[in-house]
Amino acid sequence: xxxxxxxxxxxxxxxxxxxxRRALYDAVAAIHFFRxxxxxxxxxxxxxxxxxxxxxxxxxxxWLALWEIVEExxxxxxxxxxxxxxxSIGADPSQPAGIAFCEV
Numbered sequence: 001x002x003x004x005x006x007x008x009x010x011x012x013x014x015x016x017x018x019x020x021r022r023a024l025y026d027a028v029a030a031i032h033f034f035r036x037x038x039x040x041x042x043x044x045x046x047x048x049x050x051x052x053x054x055x056x057x058x059x060x061x062x063w064l065a066l067w068e069i070v071e072e073x074x075x076x077x078x079x080x081x082x083x084x085x086x087x088s089i090g091a092d093p094s095q096p097a098g099i100a101f102c103e104v
Contacts, residue, residue: 010098013091016058024056024089025049027097028065032085045070056089063089064104 011020029049037044045052052067065087072083085103092100 010091010093013063013089013099014061020063021056021058024063024065024099025054027099028054028056028087028089031097031101032065032067065089065101 011023013020033045033047033049033052033054035044047070049067052070054065054067057064057066065085067085069083069085072078075083087101088104089099089101091098
C-alpha cells in the first residue's frame with residue numbers, strides 16, 4: 001500500500017552478513033554521533049563516526065561497536081586503552097532501532 005509505514009524487520013544478529021554489519025554501523029552512527037540531544041547536558045560529539053574510526057565487529061557470535069573517544073586524544077593522564085568506547089550490541093525490539101548496547 002503506497003504511503004503506509006512498514007516497520008523495519010529485526011536484524012538477524014545470529015550470524016555475520018555485510019548487510020547486517022552496515023545496518024549496525026548506520027544505527028550506531030545515528031544513535032551515538034548524529035542524534036538530537038534530549039537534554040542540554042547530553043554530549044553529542046562534534047566529529048564523525050569516520051573521524052573516530054567507528055568499527056563494527058562480529059566476534060564469537062557477538063556484535064561489537066568500537067570507536068576512539070576523539071576528545072581524549074590529547075589527555076596525557078589517560079592510558080591509550082581507555083580512549084576507546086567498546087559496546088556489545090544486542091537485539092532489543094522495544095528500542096526504535098531494534099538494538100541495545102552494553103559497555104564491555
